[in-house]
Amino acid sequence: MKEQHLKTPFTTYSSQSELPEDVIRLVEKAKEAISTAYAPYSHFHVGAAVLLANGKIVVGNNQENAAYPSGMCAERVAIWSAASRYPDEIVKKIVITVKSSLKQVNKPVAPCGACRQTLLEYEVKQKEPIEIYFMGETGIVIQSHSLSDLLPFAFDQSYL
Numbered sequence: 001m002k003e004q005h006l007k008t009p010f011t012t013y014s015s016q017s018e019l020p021e022d023v024i025r026l027v028e029k030a031k032e033a034i035s036t037a038y039a040p041y042s043h044f045h046v047g048a049a050v051l052l053a054n055g056k057i058v059v060g061n062n063q064e065n066a067a068y069p070s071g072m073c074a075e076r077v078a079i080w081s082a083a084s085r086y087p088d089e090i091v092k093k094i095v096i097t098v099k100s101s102l103k104q105v106n107k108p109v110a111p112c113g114a115c116r117q118t119l120l121e122y123e124v125k126q127k128e129p130i131e132i133y134f135m136g137e138t139g140i141v142i143q144s145h146s147l148s149d150l151l152p153f154a155f156d157q158s159y160l
C-alpha cells in the first residue's frame with residue numbers, strides 16, 4: 001500500500017486585462033456569445049470560445065430546457081460545433097466566461113465534469129494539449145494547460 005498525491009499545475013492571472021492578447025480576443029468572442037445564451041431557468045449565462053489551429057474561432061453558449069437535464073453547457077456546444085465544422089483542425093484553446101442575472105460572479109467558473117470529459121476526448125484525439133481559461137465576471141482568471149490536468153484518471157479510448 002502506498003499513498004500518493006497528485007499535483008495539478010495551473011496559472012492564474014489577477015484580472016482579465018492581464019491575459020495575452022489572443023486570449024483577450026477569445027474572451028471578447030465568448031462574451032458576445034453570452035448575449036445569445038438561452039438560460040431562462042438558471043439565469044446563469046455562459047459563453048465559450050474555441051481557438052483552432054487555422055485561426056478560426058468557434059463559439060457556443062448554454063442552452064437550457066424545461067426538462068432540465070436536456071439542456072447543454074456552453075463548452076460542449078462550442079467544442080461540438082468546432083468539431084462538426086472543422087473535424088481535422090487542432091483545438092488550441094478554449095475560454096469560458098459567464099454573466100449571471102442573479103448576482104455578480106466574482107470567481108472563475110470551472111467546467112463541469114461532463115464538459116471536462118467531452119473536451120478531453122478531443123485532446124486525446126489530437127494528441128496535443130488544449131489550453132483552457134476560465135473566469136467569472138470579475139476577479140482572477142485560471143489557466144489550465146491541459147484537459148488531462150483538469151481530469152486525472154480519465155476514461156478514454158485506450159480502454160476500448
Ligand code: THU
Nearest residue numbers: 042044046062073074110111112
Ligand atoms: N453551465 C455551463 O454552460 N458551463 C459550465 O461550465 C457550468 C454550467 C450552464 C449549465 C446551465 O445552463 C447553467 O450553466 C447553470 O448550471
